[in-house]
Amino acid sequence: MISVGIDVSKGKSMVCIMKPGGEVLKTPFEMQHTMEEVLSLATLIKSYDEEVKVILESTGYYHLPIVTVLLEKGIFVSTVNALRMQKFCSQNIRRAKTDRIDSINIAMFGICYWDELNQVLPPEDTYRELKFLARQYYQSTSMLIKAKINFGVLCDQIMPGVQNIIHEYRGTQKITGIVKRYLHFDNILKMSKNRFKTDYCKWAQKQGYRNCEQTAEKLYTAAQSGIPVLPNSLSTTIVITEAIRVLHEMEASRNTILAQMQALAKTLPEYQVVREMSCIGDVLAPKLIAEIGGIRKFCNKHSLIAYAGIDAPPYQSGSFNATERHISKRGNRYLRKTGFEVMQSLIQHKPADEPVFAFIKKKRSEGKCGKEAMIAGLNKFLRIYYGKITELYNSIEEQLNSDN
Numbered sequence: 001m002i003s004v005g006i007d008v009s010k011g012k013s014m015v016c017i018m019k020p021g022g023e024v025l026k027t028p029f030e031m032q033h034t035m036e037e038v039l040s041l042a043t044l045i046k047s048y049d050e051e052v053k054v055i056l057e058s059t060g061y062y063h064l065p066i067v068t069v070l071l072e073k074g075i076f077v078s079t080v081n082a083l084r085m086q087k088f089c090s091q092n093i094r095r096a097k098t099d100r101i102d103s104i105n106i107a108m109f110g111i112c113y114w115d116e117l118n119q120v121l122p123p124e125d126t127y128r129e130l131k132f133l134a135r136q137y138y139q140s141t142s143m144l145i146k147a148k149i150n151f152g153v154l155c156d157q158i159m160p161g162v163q164n165i166i167h168e169y170r171g172t173q174k175i176t177g178i179v180k181r182y183l184h185f186d187n188i189l190k191m192s193k194n195r196f197k198t199d200y201c202k203w204a205q206k207q208g209y210r211n212c213e214q215t216a217e218k219l220y221t222a223a224q225s226g227i228p229v230l231p232n233s234l235s236t237t238i239v240i241t242e243a244i245r246v247l248h249e250m251e252a253s254r255n256t257i258l259a260q261m262q263a264l265a266k267t268l269p270e271y272q273v274v275r276e277m278s279c280i281g282d283v284l285a286p287k288l289i290a291e292i293g294g295i296r297k298f299c300n301k302h303s304l305i306a307y308a309g310i311d312a313p314p315y316q317s318g319s320f321n322a323t324e325r326h327i328s329k330r331g332n333r334y335l336r337k338t339g340f341e342v343m344q345s346l347i348q349h350k351p352a353d354e355p356v357f358a359f360i361k362k363k364r365s366e367g368k369c370g371k372e373a374m375i376a377g378l379n380k381f382l383r384i385y386y387g388k389i390t391e392l393y394n395s396i397e398e399q400l401n402s403d404n
Helices: 035-046 064-072 082-089 099-112 125-158 171-182 185-189 193-207 212-225 234-265 271-275 284-292 301-308 333-349 355-365 370-403
Strands: 002-008 012-019 023-032 052-057 076-080
Touching (some): 012 099, 023 099, 035 064, 052 064, 052 099, 064 076, 076 099, 082 099, 185 212, 271 370, 284 333, 301 370, 333 355, 333 370, 355 370
Antiparallel strands (some): 002 012
């Protein structure tokens, strides 16, 4: 048995090859993440007559080029959770840390836990694309939120109070349209009240907005009583116009990514099953599938719950047995976020005869706080999800076997 420990960093890695007993076959050497050097490592690994396993940390996306090439060459590759590897490497009293030392420790981890190593399974292309798009969706959403906050701050300095007036559906588009048209309260006050109302109502009717006369009245009153902080200058015009442009582009970018996620998710067998679950629409369904991925990678429902990081590991010592435990939060935080959105949707819509919502109500009646009840509901939801999707794929496999 030969353990190949790889300490991965951006663009390069340190490799150490070791046998049991601490015998180093290849002292730590640096490898660039190029096709030539990774293929050279694969050739070296295949030159050994013994069983070889490659161990590396799961480090975001830095390790993916190495894993992809080695799997294509039929080499056993196992990725280890970075926290678990950190705990293993921190056993040294001196706690020295270099890339060379880390590669040796990773190789030693492979020797110590040889029988526990699980081979990496390459994800299916659709799930991989979905997860990639989901990450970009969250990034776009984060940037969109920042753009909205920035626009709100600027709006309060040139047209204070306008955000309190425009609070109906499609409020963001309406506010940005008003601000872009008038740019400053001074431009509104340059017109008479009747002229402004006529101008605003003509524009609002073209945009399809209702109650234009009432809104125009409120806007003119706000312009008379408001105190703008920023001057009505070219600099202010440029800044607010660019803020609106960025806001619209971020929103369009997020919607484009979501549309592609929906198109990909619809090609998967489980999409319709997920959509039929209570309070899961066209936005939550692709996000949920993207974060969970292929259900067959989980050996049971408990694995899925642990993957979400909402499991509460037992804690017992001697006669002490803890009964109130916090969730581990050692899992996919994006899945927890999406699950929280599903629970919020259930609580908002209150579907009748829905087992997860009934379970949340039951936990609340037992004295659990809202957050604890929602976590319990998410736990139950993931169990139901696992059961339904597993049953679906089992039936598909049975159908394929019967046809053959």
